[in-house]
Amino acid sequence: MNENNNRLRGIDITALLKESAIAALVALGLTIVMLGLRTVDTTTGLGITTRWPLVVLAVVSVFVGRLLFALRREWKAGGQPVQRDRKKAEHRAAIIVQRFSTIGGPLFIAFALALPLLPFADRYVVDVATYVLIYVMLGWGLNIVVGLAGLLDLGYVAFYAVGAYSYALFAFYFDLSFWVCLPLAGLCAAGFGVLLGFPVLRLRGDYLAIVTLGFGEIIRVILLNWYSFTNGPDGISGIPRPTFFGLELKRTAAEGEQTFHQFFNLDYSTMHRLIFLYYLILILALFTNFFTLRIRKMPIGRAWEALREDEIACRSLGINPTNTKLTAFALGAMFAGFAGSFFATRQAFISPESFTFIESAVILAIVVLGGMGSQVGVAIAAVLLIGGTELFRGLEEYRMLAFGGLMVAIMVWRPRGLLAHREPTIKLHSGKAPPEEVIKAVTQGGMK
Amino acid sequence: MEYFIQQLINGVTLGSIYGLIAIGYTMVYGIIGMINFAHGDIFMIGAFLSLIAFLVLGIVGITWIPLALLLVLLVSMLIASIYGWTVERLAYRPLRGSFRLAPLISAIGMSIFLQNYVQLLQGARVRPIPPVISGGFTFLEGGIFSITVSYLQIVIVLLTIILMTAFALLISRTSLGRAQRGCEQDRTMSALLGINVDRTISLTFVMGAALAAVAGMLFVLYYGVIDFYIGFLAGIKAFTAAVLGGIGSLPGAMLGGLLIGLIETFWSAYFTIEYKDVAAFAILVLVLIFRPTGLLGRPEIEKV
Known part of the structure; x- marks a missing residue:
């Protein structure tokens, strides 16, 4: 030998x-x-x-x-069999994340608020930032469904499409303004969420995944083929822009009205509109975040997380799983509807091309890579994935290839997401040690 | 009537292809309880492998059709199997025992990767191939419609029947089949009894991929045009077929495949061709609502 x-x-x-x-x-x-x-x-x-x-x-x-x-x-x-201590590493990461999100979260928001005013913020930067924020919002919306309620939704883009098209069609047929349509689009999307969710939410997770996937595809096929209503593959163009409390952000106003720059005595600049759109999506996204953070602490939010962890236990405690899941599904869909109508107004043109399965996969990837349930994680993942791939625009053909590979690699490396964070939001006892006097009193009491 | 019979024949042909893909879904679902999201893309790769193999054989000069078919079949089955094995090795095995959504997501990543991989390597344009097998029988000539059964359709149905029988025997008679059924019921117990669970799962993926490659070859022969995106729709339809037949059940997958093929063909023949994809999804939703276990599936008992 x-x-x-x-x-x-x-x-x-x-x-x-x-x-x-x-x-x-x-x-x-x-x-x-x-x-x-x-x-x-x-x-x-x-x-x-x-x-x-x-x-x-x-x-x-x-x-x-x-x-x-x-x-x-x-x-x-060293020649010995490997013992990976993944749990421990993840736990360490979770602690770091938790610390980071208390300090980093507000810093993040402050940076986002200040971004358009910073010196390097030109047209391109603001535009990309707006684009990234749409995905942050979609990620936060989907996080309600996937992260909190634990329902795998692969057709999230369908609700996004419903939101976008409902704004475009309302504006086209009824001449309604963005501000009227925004809640309507949210309602429409939520309605579709209920419509789809009601029959399928009784099913197990993977079935739900495939049904939502199919639903996303159905919506796209219908948008593509219902030519008389949606204009088919040609899409809808000339979607009206939102107004700033009735002031239009245009060079010249319509008869008898004022534009934004006239009202505030500014020189006209196209940047105004871009920055306005940026703040609009920032507010929408922050609203989504705020809503999620608050609802997590409400009975319904607790019920979602409980259902995610153990459905049978929840049933025995009297939670109606179908209704509870349905609310998560509908709320998630609603935020997608908001984001969709923003998307429509920003692009001023939509077509079924924008709502393919790949979009759903990208949004899901953002939620998963960010660490399901972690708000900061989702935001970071959106910035990395969307902003990051934006940098590689030139390498268009390799972009999705790398994207798919990255999804596999990150799942294998960190199945719980980059910023894994799975602290229960509620604990029976506060984790702090009791005050010194109490310990003293108890131990002395025991000694006597 | 002639039109109806013609559509019936077309539907059975299409259904055979769906059935072959559906078996891959049903086997993998049976053994690890997960949807193999990349399976549709393995089918697409199988189709591309067959296309390339046909072209190479054409250049080399092997034109005797049975031999060419056999060679193409072997090549595409072999290489698609390697792809199936790799998918399992990279996207599923490291995540075994991880939380439920992780392998699903890595498989979606794999699917995106494979689609773009083929798009990058073979181009995004549709790839046409001249018909390899042409001709057929024609019945009831003289009426408004005549019925045509092409040789190709006969080949497709025959090949499917042969492979199905072979697989049914493999599962019911061989030790590998027994190991698979064992792992399906209780993985830990099978491991205790000396079955190599990892290997069995790998082989399940390999078998599914091989059948998907056959389906891919038949698809190339039948339609003559492929692109890198065919795996997505075909995959969803085949999954629908697997669910319709009762996921985890081999005869169910075949039955489901046939039904989906028939429904799709009749839908496009008698209603609208634009919404034929909607038909498959609508059926999927209806089946899941009214009969979640499928036609031949066993009810699943949820244990605490």
Whole structure:
């Protein structure tokens, strides 16, 4: 046996090489056809071109990567079997998050409030920030459904679409203003939430996921095909902009009215509208956050969290699971409706293109990566995912690829999300130690 | 009447393809109690593998159809199996025993990844292929409609029946099938009795992927056009089929597949073709409301 020769500090090199070779073999199988051969359009139909160097590159990098990974693993373990202390690490993270959210939360809000006034805030920055905030709001809305009530909703974008289209259609057919339509859009979305939720919320989690997924797709198909009502794939354009207490943010006002800049004696600038939209979505998002934080402490919020943890126990305690879930579903949908009508007014153009499954997946990813139930986590995840991918606009084709890969990697690395935080919101006893005198009195009392 | 029979034949063909995909869902759901979200994309990869294999065979000059079919089938089943195995290894195994939503989310990530991977590697445009098997029988000529059964439809249905039988035997007769059924009932107990649970679960994914690859090949042959997005809709419909038949039940998956295929075909033939996808979802919702266990499924008892 040459075992000693192949061991380095207790690491079995042969085994590692074998492991890496197997990984490389799998990589070869994965890439040899899909990467090695590419279908191309030629004049006589489809042809094939080859890309063998890329296959070799992929196989070699998998081999080396696996070897390094395994070496690091063995090195850390020092030849001993690895015992991962994931729970402890997560707990540490949770404590940090908790501290951070008490200090960081207000700082975050202060920064968000001040952002448009900062020197570097040009058109692009404000625009991206508005875009990010839409997702923060959607994330917080979905957090009610997924994070608090523990219902996996894969069709959240459907409610977003309902909100956007209800504003666009109300404005188009009835000439209503944004401020009238905003609550109406929320109501419409909530109505759809109840309509969908009522039959399916009795089902188990994964069924709910697939039904909501199907629902999202149904809404999109209907929007796409009901040409006479929704204008089909062409979408609706010319959606009116919101007014600032009746003042329009335009260069010239309609007959007998004033514009924003005339009223405040400012020079006209397109930035006014952008900043106004930014503050509008910021207020909407903060309202969502405030609402969530408050409702968590109310009986219904407690019931959601209890249901998430143990449905059977809740039933036996007299909570009606269907109604409780339904409220979460409807409220989540309502916030999506608000966000949707904001989206419609910001873009001034909507089409079914904007409401694909990918959007649902992105919003879900924000909630999950942020750590379900954690408000600060969701905000950070939205900034990272949406703002981060915004930076890589140039690499459009790789964006979603990296996005999917990232989702898998983060789930494997931290199944509870980046900022895992799962403290129960209520405890029977306060976690603080009793005051000194009490302890003294009790112990002395016991000694006597 | 002729029109009806023609639609019936088309529906059975489409249903066979859905049934093959549905088996993958039902097997995985049976063994780990989770939806394999990336399964539709494995089907799509299977379709692409078959397309490429057909093109390569055309270039190499193998034109005898039975041999070509067999080779394409083997290649796409083999490689799709590797994809299935990798999906399980990367997105499911590290999360076994984690909380319930985690594997579901990682599988959604996997699905997004695979779609964009294929889009990146093979292009976003639709890929057409000339018909490989053409011709067929025609009955009742002379009327307004005639009934045509193409050779391709016969191949699809026959292949599906053969594979289904093989799989039914595999599950009921072999030790692997017994191990699978054991893991389905009680994973801990199976492990105690010496069954390698991880390996059994991996093999379940591999088998599902292999069948999805067959479905992919049949899809390429039947429709002649594919793109990177076909997995999403086909996946949802096949899942609907699995639920309709009773998730966890193999005959149920096949039955559900046939029903969904028939419903979709008749819906587009007699109502509107635009809303044919809505039909499948509407059925899914109705089934879940009125008969959550599906047609052939067992009721599931929730234990504390």
